[in-house]
Amino acid sequence: MKIPETGQSRDDVLSTLQSFGANDLDCRDGKALAFVFHASEEASALAERAYQMYLWANALDPRVFPSAMKLENEIVAMAASHLRGDSEVVGNFTSGGTESVLLAVKTARDYARATKGIEAPEMVLPVTAHPCFLKGAHYFGIKPVLVPVDPTTFTTDVDAMRAAITPNTVLLASSAPSYAHGVIDPIEDIGKLALEHDILFHVDGCIGGFQLPLFRELGEDIPDFDFKVPGVTSMSMDFHKYAYCPKGASVVLYRNAALRQHQIFTYSGWPGYSMVNPTIQSSKSGGPMAATWAMLHFMGMDGYLDLARPLVAARDKVKAGIAAIPELEVLGDPKMTLFAFGGDGVNHFRLCDAMARRGWTMHPQMQLGELKPNFHINLIPLNVAMIDQWLDELREAIAEVNSSEASGDMAGLRMALEAIDFSKLTDPQIEGLLEIGGLSDGDLPEGDQAEINQILNDLPSEVTDRVLTLFYNRLNRYKG
Numbered sequence: 001m002k003i004p005e006t007g008q009s010r011d012d013v014l015s016t017l018q019s020f021g022a023n024d025l026d027c028r029d030g031k032a033l034a035f036v037f038h039a040s041e042e043a044s045a046l047a048e049r050a051y052q053m054y055l056w057a058n059a060l061d062p063r064v065f066p067s068a069m070k071l072e073n074e075i076v077a078m079a080a081s082h083l084r085g086d087s088e089v090v091g092n093f094t095s096g097g098t099e100s101v102l103l104a105v106k107t108a109r110d111y112a113r114a115t116k117g118i119e120a121p122e123m124v125l126p127v128t129a130h131p132c133f134l135k136g137a138h139y140f141g142i143k144p145v146l147v148p149v150d151p152t153t154f155t156t157d158v159d160a161m162r163a164a165i166t167p168n169t170v171l172l173a174s175s176a177p178s179y180a181h182g183v184i185d186p187i188e189d190i191g192k193l194a195l196e197h198d199i200l201f202h203v204d205g206c207i208g209g210f211q212l213p214l215f216r217e218l219g220e221d222i223p224d225f226d227f228k229v230p231g232v233t234s235m236s237m238d239f240h241k242y243a244y245c246p247k248g249a250s251v252v253l254y255r256n257a258a259l260r261q262h263q264i265f266t267y268s269g270w271p272g273y274s275m276v277n278p279t280i281q282s283s284k285s286g287g288p289m290a291a292t293w294a295m296l297h298f299m300g301m302d303g304y305l306d307l308a309r310p311l312v313a314a315r316d317k318v319k320a321g322i323a324a325i326p327e328l329e330v331l332g333d334p335k336m337t338l339f340a341f342g343g344d345g346v347n348h349f350r351l352c353d354a355m356a357r358r359g360w361t362m363h364p365q366m367q368l369g370e371l372k373p374n375f376h377i378n379l380i381p382l383n384v385a386m387i388d389q390w391l392d393e394l395r396e397a398i399a400e401v402n403s404s405e406a407s408g409d410m411a412g413l414r415m416a417l418e419a420i421d422f423s424k425l426t427d428p429q430i431e432g433l434l435e436i437g438g439l440s441d442g443d444l445p446e447g448d449q450a451e452i453n454q455i456l457n458d459l460p461s462e463v464t465d466r467v468l469t470l471f472y473n474r475l476n477r478y479k480g
């Protein structure tokens, strides 16, 4: 594909763009139980307007665009106060939860190198920690040491965490709540551990940091998980989740500036401008910051509480509704609006397909050691009125799955896999497997995913990772 020889009309450009979205998820029908975070049409329209106003502002240099730094500093201050930090807490606006966590991980590495001379850094975290921590470990050369979670509460095994600490540990991490199960780790216990061993401790509040304080305000029993807990040294919180801001909006916070100092990259030893980058982006649009600032001011705490109130009731309705379905159970004790559902009475991958055919988006989650396959949803205000219908169709879909056979389309791939020695698996072999599975043409798989999910579930996760990497490497290119 080439850049068009001649420019096209505004209308043509926009209508073509419009058509690209035809197969995208419907974000407004209330049947998306993942991916979508939406407050109201009015709030979204305001965020769009604010985004546009500062779209061209560049946060690269505050001397040139002081507005960007003002927006950032005010957003960070509001975030710090929401998470009960004092005036010492500092932080930065980032492009998302992953960037926030990457920065906290990199900061921990550099802090430990500077203050303790640690050159072979390690990080201890539960298997339920979001993979962005593992991405950080990979990018920044840190050894990740994974510890198990309790198989019934799905929260971090603190004794295992204690046992995994070594003189090279630079960071402990945990979640409030975890994405997969929506449960809050024992933050106070881990905070004590961090203090005892003088190690930094990051609480990943990417999905819960904004909502949990609202639930507490509404009288829910939410354990302390924020800067109120001694030992917590950094936190991440996404605005593009439960603050309902457009994507590209998160914050990383540190207990004090002495920590954040190790986040900043500065270089003036070249012939160009002196580069000072607190975050991963260098040139950085003011759009997401303006949208976030606008959303926080438009909604206010009263507006956010009004949205949170029905979600508390919706959470309890979902819990009760699932408890009444013999084939399913809620895993752990989710305090917020994220859930994992398990149970031996139904194949969860096929159930997700049966629900997808009915228009519902849910996440299948794979087996991990003794944690069995399950599925995940999160609730937003748009879902509240849909819960009865969801529960009805869920029961219907379970009956359908349990009274029919799996398609068996992937039998060829299964047989091929049985003949393979994974310890010697080569990339060309994986390409061959993709071919046998009909996945080698570089297109997205269509229709039911249960069989391929089951196969990926059954493979060792290192093999799954390689398969997905090669698959994506084919998918992610222009094919004309």
Ligand SMILES: *Cc1c(COP(=O)(O)O)cnc(C)c1O
Binding pocket: 095, 096, 097, 098, 099, 101, 130, 132, 175, 177, 178, 179, 204, 205, 206, 207, 238, 250
């Ligand atoms: C979403 C999420 C992340 C990653 O955030 P992105 O914005 O997708 O990069 C990290 N941790 C948790 C708990 C999350 O829910």
